[in-house]
Amino acid sequence: MLVLNSGSSSLKYQLLDMAGSGPDRGARLASGIVERIGEGPVADHEAALKQAAAELDRQGLGLDSPELAAVGHRVVHGGTRFTEPTLIDDAVLAEIEKLVPLAPLHNPANISGITVARGLRPDLPQVAVFDTAFHATMPEAAARYAVDTATADRFGVRRYGFHGTSHAYVSRATARLLGKDPAEVNTIVLHLGNGASASAVRGGVCVDTSMGLTPLEGLVMGTRSGDIDPAAIFHLARVGGMSTDEIDTLLNKRSGLVGLCGDNDMREIGRRMGEGDPAAQLAFDVYVHRLRKYVGAYTAVLGRVDAIAFTAGVGENSAAVREAALRGLGALGIEVDAVRNAIRGSSARLISAAASRVAVAVVPTDEELEIATQTYALVNR
Ligand SMILES: Nc1ncnc2c1ncn2[C@@H]1O[C@H](COP(=O)(O)OP(=O)(O)O)[C@@H](O)[C@H]1O
Ligand SMILES: CC(=O)OP(=O)(O)O
Numbered sequence: 475m476l477v478l479n480s481g482s483s484s485l486k487y488q489l490l491d492m493a494g495s496g497p498d499r500g501a502r503l504a505s506g507i508v509e510r511i512g513e514g515p516v517a518d519h520e521a522a523l524k525q526a527a528a529e530l531d532r533q534g535l536g537l538d539s540p541e542l543a544a545v546g547h548r549v550v551h552g553g554t555r556f557t558e559p560t561l562i563d564d565a566v567l568a569e570i571e572k573l574v575p576l577a578p579l580h581n582p583a584n585i586s587g588i589t590v591a592r593g594l595r596p597d598l599p600q601v602a603v604f605d606t607a608f609h610a611t612m613p614e615a616a617a618r619y620a621v622d623t624a625t626a627d628r629f630g631v632r633r634y635g636f637h638g639t640s641h642a643y644v645s646r647a648t649a650r651l652l653g654k655d656p657a658e659v660n661t662i663v664l665h666l667g668n669g670a671s672a673s674a675v676r677g678g679v680c681v682d683t684s685m686g687l688t689p690l691e692g693l694v695m696g697t698r699s700g701d702i703d704p705a706a707i708f709h710l711a712r713v714g715g716m717s718t719d720e721i722d723t724l725l726n727k728r729s730g731l732v733g734l735c736g737d738n739d740m741r742e743i744g745r746r747m748g749e750g751d752p753a754a755q756l757a758f759d760v761y762v763h764r765l766r767k768y769v770g771a772y773t774a775v776l777g778r779v780d781a782i783a784f785t786a787g788v789g790e791n792s793a794a795v796r797e798a799a800l801r802g803l804g805a806l807g808i809e810v811d812a813v814r815n816a817i818r819g820s821s822a823r824l825i826s827a828a829a830s831r832v833a834v835a836v837v838p839t840d841e842e843l844e845i846a847t848q849t850y851a852l853v854n855r
């Protein structure tokens with residue numbers, strides 16, 4: 475099974491062996507990543523996919539392999555139309571196209587991956603797995619904005635949520651780490667990559683998440699502002715004379731960490747903080763403050779929290795972010811163990827103190843394995 479995971483500026487791909495059963499199911503045969511799409515020599519996602527296909531060919535595992543059974547695609551926005559993995563045909567592709575205005579940085583990349591892969595292997599089943607699907611269970615109280623109902627309904631203005639494949643995978647993996655059934659565990663998942671989102675998962679079911687109509691809302695991200703007073707947009711238009719497109723670019727691409735300090739990579743921000751750089755320190759502080767607010771909010775939403783799981787690039791690697799986000803939350807039953815937190819690793823692990831009522835964990839996400847699993851289940855149904 476080939477899995478294509480196109481993010482806003484990267485293409486991750488994996489070839490997985492889904493034959494057989496037991497722990498070997500999902501073994502990784504080949505994998506790679508094409509980064510900085512649109513910035514340098516890789517002009518767009520189509521060029522990225524051609525580069526990925528050439529790399530797989532070099533490894534003797536090309537797209538023309540007769541053993542390839544299906545292709546699973548990450549699709550970021552599924553709207554209200556798609557809440558399950560879906561076999562892609564022309565009609566489905568047209569529906570995904572219609573959702574481009576709601577995910578302009580993402581759905582076009584996903585569509586180009588689908589189009590190229592279908593062109594190369596029209597004989598194979600191609601399956602779309604949606605970022606929004608896991609969040610479809612949110613109660614209306616969490617999914618609705620307090621906006622005129624007729625207008626909101628007409629234009630599909632509601633919270634959809636994203637990174638759902640990761641939130642689903644990580645919440646289950648966290649339960650497994652605790653030796654419990656996901657149905658009995660309440661988890662706050664903090665997916666901190668370039669894009670970042672938090673979710674509240676009760677007994678395996680998502681009940682709230684920080685991204686909204688689009689992947690712009692919520693946490694501070696690499697280049698996105700996250701939460702902002704919507705009136706700032708009117709202000710920038712009326713007083714700043716900016717166009718809608720300019721404000722869109724400002725909030726999606728020139729805000730977040732990069733807007734506050736010029737860097738969007740947490741490693742570089744950490745290095746600059748070590749040199750006493752005040753802009754890097756401010757960016758870190760704003761990032762962490764927002765994260766703490768969501769931990770508090772989702773503690774209240776869930777009522778009882780069993781686990782907090784950190785995942786994705788920043789969550790899996792930045793002990794400083796994890797420590798700062800949960801510092802001083804003993805009153806909420808949350809205590810991070812400094813020694814455990816500092817140990818680097820690549821597998822799921824606990825970082826909470828023995829006395830912590832809430833388990834705190836680092837749980838590496840695997841969107842590609844989750845997409846392959848869902849694709850396999852659909853194709854073999
Ligand atoms: N060792 C590290 N320490 C701190 N941050 C890291 C480290 N490695 C990666 N990151 C952060 O992770 C981000 C990328 O996360 P990732 O989940 O791969 O993002 P995406 O899938 O959105 O492209 C980088 O921009 C960087 O900020
Ligand atoms: C939805 C989203 O923000 O995805 P990514 O983090 O891959 O940009």
Ligand SMILES: [Mg+2]
Nearest residue numbers: 481667668669
């Ligand atoms: Mg990602």
